[in-house]
Amino acid sequence: VARTRATLDAIEKENEYLQAFIAITRDTALAEAALADARTAAGDTQRLLHGVPIVVKDIIDVAGIVSGCGSLTTKGNAPAERDAPVVERLRAAGAIVVGKTHTVEYAFGGYGTNITVGTPKNPWDRKVHRIPGGSSSGTGVAVGAHLVPCGFGTDTGGSVRIPAALCGCVGLKTSIGRVGRSRVAPLSQTLD
Secondary structure, three states: OHHHHHHHHHHHHHHHHHOOEEEEOHHHHHHHHHHHHHHHHOOOOOOOOOOOEEEEEOOEOOOOOOOOOOOHHHOOOOOOOOOOHHHHHHHHOOOEEEEEEOOOHHHOOOOOOOOOOOOOOOOOOOOOOOOOOOOOHHHHHHHHOOOOOEEEOOOOOOOOHHHHHHHOOOOOOOOOOOOOOOOEOOOOOOOO
């Protein structure tokens, strides 16, 4: 709980400038952290990502939050009824979802800019607003700014790898079919 609370406090403080997040899930994250502490007290710490705070790109469903896809066209949509399977797997591994991150509109773009709902700022230059790159820009900024140790994005043509490179962290595009795309807004069925 202490680590999650410190992570959330840092996110809330830094997000005013960085604009990496579209939603910070303080209440659910603290509840998940309390459950992780209870599991630890009971001797159950065998989960791979036990207590690790993570972020999720805003084209991936997280229960209770609208998947905005970086667009005003989704305004008024109902919140996701359940997590995408990739988020379910992260939670099952013990990860704690602390928020959803900005993306370019419908994940279509490589610069990381979004004039509709806002562009995250590259954390490596606080004097000049530099692009974060890729459509997983918010995740790249959150990890690059050391707000979280890891985050989840999507990569069709560089949308994880480009912001990782520009924001000073590591990005991985998995092999096609390795991670399911269910409850994730599609861009390209053959490359997502």
